[in-house]
Amino acid sequence: MFSKVKDLIRGQSQETLIKRYTQQLATITSKIHQLDVALKKKDATRSKWQGYMNLYGSSALAVFTAASYLRLSDKHFILAILVASVAAFVLLKWTLNKWFEYSAQRTVRKLDKLRAEHQDKLEALKQKTHFYSTNSLIQRFSSGEHQAEDAVTLMDEEVRSKHEELSKLQRELEGFKSHENTQESQVQREKWFDKVLDVISGGDLKLNSQMKPIVCSECGKHAGSYSIGGTQLHYVCPFCGWKFDTPDGDSHDNEESKDELSVTSSANKTM
Numbered sequence: 001m002f003s004k005v006k007d008l009i010r011g012q013s014q015e016t017l018i019k020r021y022t023q024q025l026a027t028i029t030s031k032i033h034q035l036d037v038a039l040k041k042k043d044a045t046r047s048k049w050q051g052y053m054n055l056y057g058s059s060a061l062a063v064f065t066a067a068s069y070l071r072l073s074d075k076h077f078i079l080a081i082l083v084a085s086v087a088a089f090v091l092l093k094w095t096l097n098k099w100f101e102y103s104a105q106r107t108v109r110k111l112d113k114l115r116a117e118h119q120d121k122l123e124a125l126k127q128k129t130h131f132y133s134t135n136s137l138i139q140r141f142s143s144g145e146h147q148a149e150d151a152v153t154l155m156d157e158e159v160r161s162k163h164e165e166l167s168k169l170q171r172e173l174e175g176f177k178s179h180e181n182t183q184e185s186q187v188q189r190e191k192w193f194d195k196v197l198d199v200i201s202g203g204d205l206k207l208n209s210q211m212k213p214i215v216c217s218e219c220g221k222h223a224g225s226y227s228i229g230g231t232q233l234h235y236v237c238p239f240c241g242w243k244f245d246t247p248d249g250d251s252h253d254n255e256e257s258k259d260e261l262s263v264t265s266s267a268n269k270t271m
Contacts, residue, residue: 021125028118032111039107046100053093061085169196218242 068081126132172192214225216237227233235244 017128018125021121025118025121025125028114028121032114032118035107035111035114039104039111042100042104042107046097046104049096049100050093053096057089057093061089216240216242217244 064085065078065082068078072078072081169192176188176192212227213222214227214233214235215222216239219237219240219242221237221239223238225235227235233244236242
């Protein structure tokens with residue numbers, strides 16, 4: 001009885017804690033968003049004022065210089081006024097840029113302070129709600145201690161068998177890297193490629209016994225293509241453009257057509 005009451009009180013306090021931190025984090029996030037918008041507006045205003053200073057300031061400086069030249073006869077005095085006007089224009093522009101930089105830096109400091117406070121609030125919430133311990137337990141017992149093995153158990157039987165075959169082929173490939181490049185290892189590598197093709201194709205085709213090279217009946221050249229017994233063949237020679245299509249029929253007729261292709265190519269080579 002007392003334990004249930006204790007758990008009930010603890011649950012309410014936990015819920016109150018989450019609500020309190022939610023309100024605080026929402027307030028901080030709103031302030032961060034407002035400062036981001038204000039910073040972008042300040043950048044836009046700074047660019048606009050710089051454009052105004054370059055356009056109107058230069059125009060006013062030119063007009064003032066021309067008026068001084070027309071009204072005054074002393075060239076040294078005109079030159080002094082021109083230098084003073086340019087210096088005042090540069091000083092005004094520099095002061096305006098410095099003011100905008102100072103205002104932007106103040107906003108950036110406020111943003112950094114709020115972001116740090118936001119991160120501290122999140123860490124405090126995680127600590128008080130035991131987030132890290134709970135997440136670790138959930139990860140461990142929902143997906144298992146060995147996640148790679150548990151991922152396989154979630155697959156169906158067919159995908160799991162393919163996964164195991166590919167893993168075995170990967171181990172064989174790593175073994176080839178450690179062996180010397182001998183004639184025997186070369187044969188094993190060729191068999192390994194046949195196994196990979198067998199797994200990718202679904203394991204229904206016996207590639208070792210049914211793969212046959214395709215040799216053109218016109219030019220007698222082999223372009224590196226192979227045919228598989230029991231399947232239709234549509235072939236165009238890349239050297240001379242000769243085409244070959246197996247007739248629509250059963251696999252036995254297709255096999256006889258491919259045998260005729262091989263016999264014809266052999267005859268062309270002999271000629």
